[in-house]
Amino acid sequence: MTSRAALGWGVVFAVLVALSIPWFLWRNATTVAGLPVWLWWHVAWMGVTAAAFALFARRDWGTFVEVGR
Amino acid sequence: MSALLEIGIVVAYMLAAMAVGVVAYRVTDRSAEDYYLAGRGLGTGVLLFTTFATLLSAFTFFGGPNIAYKFGPEWILVMGLMDGVLFGLLWYVLGYRQWLLGRAHGYLTLGEMLGDRFGSRTLRGLVAGVSILWLFPYVMLQQVGAGTALEALTDGVVPYWAGAGFITLFMIAYVVLSGMRGVAWTDTLQGVFMLTITWLAFAWVAIEISSSGPLAAALPTEYKALGGGVYSPQWLLSQAVGIAFGVTMFPQVNQRFFVGRSEKVLKRTFALWPVLVVLLFVPAFLLGSWAQGVGLALPEGGNILPVLLNEYTPGWFAALVVAGALAAMMSSSDSMLLSGSSYLTRDIYRPFVNADAGEARENLLGRAGVVVFALSTFAVSLFEPGTLVELGETAFGGFAQLALPVTVALYWRGTTKSGMLAGVAGSQAFYLWTVFGPSVYVDSLTVLGTTFVNVPILADAYWGWFASIVGMVLGLVLTVGVSAVTTPSTTENEAAYFDPLRAD
Numbered sequence: 001m002t003s004r005a006a007l008g009w010g011v012v013f014a015v016l017v018a019l020s021i022p023w024f025l026w027r028n029a030t031t032v033a034g035l036p037v038w039l040w041w042h043v044a045w046m047g048v049t050a051a052a053f054a055l056f057a058r059r060d061w062g063t064f065v066e067v068g069r
Numbered sequence: 070m071s072a073l074l075e076i077g078i079v080v081a082y083m084l085a086a087m088a089v090g091v092v093a094y095r096v097t098d099r100s101a102e103d104y105y106l107a108g109r110g111l112g113t114g115v116l117l118f119t120t121f122a123t124l125l126s127a128f129t130f131f132g133g134p135n136i137a138y139k140f141g142p143e144w145i146l147v148m149g150l151m152d153g154v155l156f157g158l159l160w161y162v163l164g165y166r167q168w169l170l171g172r173a174h175g176y177l178t179l180g181e182m183l184g185d186r187f188g189s190r191t192l193r194g195l196v197a198g199v200s201i202l203w204l205f206p207y208v209m210l211q212q213v214g215a216g217t218a219l220e221a222l223t224d225g226v227v228p229y230w231a232g233a234g235f236i237t238l239f240m241i242a243y244v245v246l247s248g249m250r251g252v253a254w255t256d257t258l259q260g261v262f263m264l265t266i267t268w269l270a271f272a273w274v275a276i277e278i279s280s281s282g283p284l285a286a287a288l289p290t291e292y293k294a295l296g297g298g299v300y301s302p303q304w305l306l307s308q309a310v311g312i313a314f315g316v317t318m319f320p321q322v323n324q325r326f327f328v329g330r331s332e333k334v335l336k337r338t339f340a341l342w343p344v345l346v347v348l349l350f351v352p353a354f355l356l357g358s359w360a361q362g363v364g365l366a367l368p369e370g371g372n373i374l375p376v377l378l379n380e381y382t383p384g385w386f387a388a389l390v391v392a393g394a395l396a397a398m399m400s401s402s403d404s405m406l407l408s409g410s411s412y413l414t415r416d417i418y419r420p421f422v423n424a425d426a427g428e429a430r431e432n433l434l435g436r437a438g439v440v441v442f443a444l445s446t447f448a449v450s451l452f453e454p455g456t457l458v459e460l461g462e463t464a465f466g467g468f469a470q471l472a473l474p475v476t477v478a479l480y481w482r483g484t485t486k487s488g489m490l491a492g493v494a495g496s497q498a499f500y501l502w503t504v505f506g507p508s509v510y511v512d513s514l515t516v517l518g519t520t521f522v523n524v525p526i527l528a529d530a531y532w533g534w535f536a537s538i539v540g541m542v543l544g545l546v547l548t549v550g551v552s553a554v555t556t557p558s559t560t561e562n563e564a565a566y567f568d569p570l571r572a573d
Binding site: 058 | 158283284287294297305343355568570
């Protein structure tokens with residue numbers, strides 16, 4: 001586990017947290033298929049988060065948490 | 070007809086749970102580890118659903134849709150950030166580390182883990198005491214909810230005390246019998262049932278609404294725009310952060326950090342959190358907001374989801390959902406009883422009252438703890454004292470105060486016993502004051518040449534941020550600050566968390 005990968009994941013996790021609420025759509029009331037566009041963002045973003053978590057679990061599990069790696 | 074059906078479903082659930090409990094009892098050996106932690110052997114699906122069901126199941130049906138009805142569907146984003154992302158990350162950062170430590174050292178509770186590392190019975194007792202302080206009234210509120218729901222269901226034929234009392238006795242019998250394994254198995258059954266029924270309800274209502282006009286019209290105009298009303302950025306973030314951190318320190322969730330069967334189970338559950346969040350909360354909370362859009366009225370002290378379902382679906386289906394919610398309340402309470410009992414017996418009774426209680430007595434003791442805990446919460450639920458109601462309603466914030474000191478202890482070797490005691494006691498004192506004490510403001514305060522007026526010192530909000538968030542920061546500062554200026558006491562085992570630690 002290189003520290004570069006750790007840094008990379010730190011950035012990825014920070015972005016996942018920061019955009020869980022789509023701040024750039026604040027007060028936007030556009031709807032798509034009957035539902036607000038920010039709700040579609042939420043659905044997609046949770047998919048992205050799950051994929052990122054799965055990739056992390058497969059490739060770099062143990063980063064930050066394990067000692068003596 | 071519908072009341073009979075609802076009671077039938079509740080009774081069927083209880084019988085199924087009891088059957089599962091008997092099976093679980095037969096495969097559980099008589100050790101505390103097996104009773105409280107199912108022998109650290111839960112698989113992916115069971116761990117995922119039991120963690121979920123124990124905390125948010127009744128909320129998915131009742132509390133959540135009510136919020137979405139009153140304020141708009143933005144609460145879905147709070148759940149996404151809170152449960153999908155932040156809790157997922159904490160599941161890894163705190164959960165995986167606790168899992169490794171639990172396996173290496175045999176810890177069963179959070180207090181035990183901290184007490185061992187810091188060589189402090191006081192810290193162990195303090196953490197357990199604080200946890201029970203918040204958990205006890207929270208369990209009481211669950212009993213109040215279930216008793217009231219049964220009363221409403223039967224139009225008062227079953228009075229509150231009888232309904233709540235019956236449910237309490239059932240849970241005692243069930244939890245005493247089955248322990249963690251049985252609790253987790255029924256949670257899983259219930260979780261799958263909930264997921265199915267939520268989507269059925271969603272599809273049903275969506276089709277009904279679409280048949281008389283565009284679906285978009287079912288959302289009030291104000292609800293389509295992100296934010297507005299109570300939904301300020303500070304409010305959304307305070308809720309999400311406070312709940313996410315609070316959840317990790319709820320005894321029944323924290324204890325689940327110890328129960329995964331393998332590293333693989335933890336990896337899978339980690340990646341599945343965001344998926345589960347979308348699958349459950351999006352449909353459930355949208356239903357709440359649609360109820361507002363189609364002009365249904367929320368009955369005083371009632372819940373919106375049954376009202377909506379009665380409008381659009383047949384009576385038996387609405388009955389199924391209400392019964393499912395009642396089952397959900399029970400499945401939350403049973404886990405809390407079990408974990409509350411483990412804190413009571415292992416971190417308070419054994420260290421402070423009878424240190425010699427051996428493994429043989431442990432078996433009896435744990436179950437006695439469940440009985441004492443459940444009967445006490447039931448007894449006070451008959452009176453619903455205002456102080457306890459307020460504690461129960463602010464429990465997430467109370468638990469959130471524990472999270473950062475624990476995180477610091479897990480990751481920073483320099484943490485000292487004094488630092489932990491200061492961080493835990495200080496943040497709790499602050500938060501309790503903001504809940505119960507009078508607010509304190511300073512008229513004007515000048516920092517670096519800028520003057521602020523009416524500055525909150527002790528208040529329930531700080532420029533839109535909640536007191537629970539401010540308390541968490543205070544706990545962090547105290548833990549790190551006091552640790553930095555104190556030396557470890559001779560009883561501390563600084564290496565306990567830092568020996569080579571990894572899954573094989």
